[in-house]
Every structure is written in C-alpha cells, then in structure tokens.
Amino acid sequence: MAYTAEAFQNEFLALGATEVNAIVTVTSSGAADGRRTAGATEIIIVDCSGSMQAEGRMVAARQAAKAAVGCIDDGVRFAIVAGVSTAQQLFPAPGQLAVASPRTRADAVRAIDRLQANGGTAMGAWLKLAHQLFAQRPGDIQHAILLTDGENGEYKGYLDSVLREIGGSFTCDCRGVGTNWQVAELRKIATAMLGTADIVAHPRDLTAAFTQMMTTAMGKTSADVQLKIWTPVNSTIRLVKQVEPQMVDLTGKRTPDGPRAGRYPLGAWGAESRDYQICVDVPAGAAGDEMLAARVSVVEGEEALAQCLVRAVWTEDAALSARIDRQVAHYTGQAELADVIQAGIEARKAGDDHTATLKFGRAAQLAHASGNTATEQLLATVVEIEDAATGTVRLRRRVEAADEMALDTRSTKTVRVGRAR
Missing domain, CATH: 1.20.120.1690 (Four Helix Bundle (Hemerythrin (Met), subunit A))
Structure with a gap:
C-alpha cells in the first residue's frame, strides 16, 4: 500500500502568536492486488429486544444480517451476536469464530433465522462480548456492525465504563432503526470505536445499509494505521481531529511514543483519503524566526508510511499573517x-x-x-x-x-x- 501525507496551512504568524493550524490530507492507494496485509474479523450484533418485533423490524433485521454475511469474503473470521439483556452468541458456538466459506455462510444464515425479538437492550454487554471475540485475533482488521432500535437499558455509567475500557480496539458502525433510539448514545459508541452512526428510518432499508457497511469493511486492507505527531520542546498539541469524511475528535485518544511524540488511531484503511486538523501551541518567535511546529507521520506498527511537516514563520507583515488557509x-x-x-x-x-x-x-x-x-x-x-x-x-x-x-x-x-x- 502506498500512502501520501500533505499539509495545508498558512505558516505565517503575527508577532506574539503561538497557535499553528494545519489540515493534513492522508491518502492511501490500497493494496495493489486488493489483498489484505492482515487477517480480518467481522462481528454482526443484532438487537433482539422485544421492541424489535414492531413494524417488521425483526424480520428486516434477519434479512439484513443474512445479506451482510453474504458479503463476507472467504477466509474472514466472523460471528453473529444476538443482543438482549445480555449478549448471546448466536453463531458459531459460544467463544468461537467461524471461518467464512460457502458452508459456514449457509450455516450462519440458518442460525440467523432463529433470531427472535424477546429481551432488553444492553449495548455495553454486547460490545464487551465482541471485544472478547476479537481478542482471539490480535492484529486482524476488526470490524463490527451494531443494530438497535432503542435506548440502552444498562445501569447508568456502565456503557461509558465499557467504552473507556475497549474504546478504539475495533471499529464499530452503529445503526438505529426507527425513531425510538438515542442519537447521542450511538454517536458516543461510534466516536469511541472509530466508526459511524446513522439512522435507518424504515426497516425495508436495513438490507441496503448492512450490505453497504460490510462491503466497505471488506475493502479495508490494512489493520491499524496511526498518525504519529512529533512536536519540539515547549510545544503542546491542542487538537487532533478527523474533519473529513466526518468529524471525529482524536485528541483524547493519544498514546505517548517517546518524550515529544504521540500516536492517534486512524483505524483500518483501504483505498481512500481522509483529512485531519492539527493545532499546535508553540513558543512565540521574533520577526523572521522559523521553526518546525510538528512532524506528522502516517505509521503502521514501526513502519513510517508517509510524512509531512507543519511550519511556523513569524512576520511583521500583517497581510501575510492575516491570511487563513482555505x-x-x-x-x-x-x-x-x-x-x-x-x-x-x-x-x-x-x-x-x-x-x-x-x-x-x-x-x-x-x-x-x-x-x-x-x-x-x-x-x-x-x-x-x-x-x-x-x-x-x-x-x-x-x-x-x-x-x-x-x-x-x-x-x-x-x-x-x-x-x-
């Protein structure tokens, strides 16, 4: 896979200014032959609470889950979880992962037919079971789909504690069907798990939504890409945020990497491009002073895949320092x-x-x-x-x-x- 990183900024700062802003565009060509550089594991979590019986949501969810299974490539590990007041593994046997093949996909479809709406909503428990299953395959591209139609019913604070424990360990795309679920709740899960959240207003649209999510997941070819940012002495990173294709604040997800560097998780990648905003506080300089405000690297493990520089130049020319990069x-x-x-x-x-x-x-x-x-x-x-x-x-x-x-x-x-x- 070939990566590029390009910084867009107005490097000129007024005298006394200390805030440096840049947009970094990261682009990946994807694997030349479409092959993954790591294995892949998929988990489909279907809300089976009692309310899913209404408006044909359970029937539609079964069809959607079957469609998603049909999109899983041969050789990918996968599992189906029925979400009720606890997390119940529907397929394969509890604690195991199936290897996708025509036979196991057919077995999974038969298992999905057994899904019934009868129980509560416990998203923290569902995510914890997914985390335990993913833990069997460290280094894999790990992706989950979570479908719900209601509000989490666990005791207050439990879901937050689960997200603090497992946040960022796998990607989770969340979908709410109907209108009785909480946007803020699914957004919180998606943000913590580097995924997406969206509404599927009508049950009839679930199959298309599941197919799109699984097809996108199958296009990921690299497991754990990170943004490594080095800053000089007396400088502080104020903000790191994904700004395209959607807003995701990564600032709090920093893990230290040496005395003046930190890493920010970007999740799995295929052939795609994303934009990130970086804001760094630096010591003020005199007119004509120049400094490297940040060195931004795209990394996977210890391999640097691409790099770009964020600069600061102090000037007395107000016309230069007043420009805001487009x-x-x-x-x-x-x-x-x-x-x-x-x-x-x-x-x-x-x-x-x-x-x-x-x-x-x-x-x-x-x-x-x-x-x-x-x-x-x-x-x-x-x-x-x-x-x-x-x-x-x-x-x-x-x-x-x-x-x-x-x-x-x-x-x-x-x-x-x-x-x-």
Missing part, C-alpha cells in the same frame, strides 16, 4: 456547522424557537457556502430555507422525528473544499 477555514466552518445544527435541535426540543431559528439559519448559511448540499437538503426537512446565503429560515410547524434524527446523526458528515456530495 482548507483550514473550510473545516473550521464545517465544525461550526455540526455544532450549530446540534444546538438548534436541542433548542427546538426545549421549545426555544428563537434560538433554534438562529442556529438553523446559521447552519443553512454554512452548508450553502461550503457546498455541503447533503446537509442543506436535510436542513430543509426541519426548516423552510428562504435564503440560504443570508441564513434566513423559518421553523416548520411539523417535523417528522426521522427527519430530525437524520439531520442530527449526519451533522458531523463533511465535504471537501469545492466538492459537494
């Missing part, structure tokens, strides 16, 4: 977009229509300016956009719960400069 400015706006959408949703739920209108108006303005047409379209389900350029909107009197949840879950999805999706 990439940095764009993603600052995308971060604000996510924040104001979530603030608008909270204000609307609290009955504060004035604040909600202001926040959604600003969101419409930011989405329009950045070319984030997907978010602009989602906003239009919650407000009537009269003038996106000026942020003039009116709250809709009636808003479908699924539309509001879709706006909330997808508020952290971003677009690159000049590229709408």
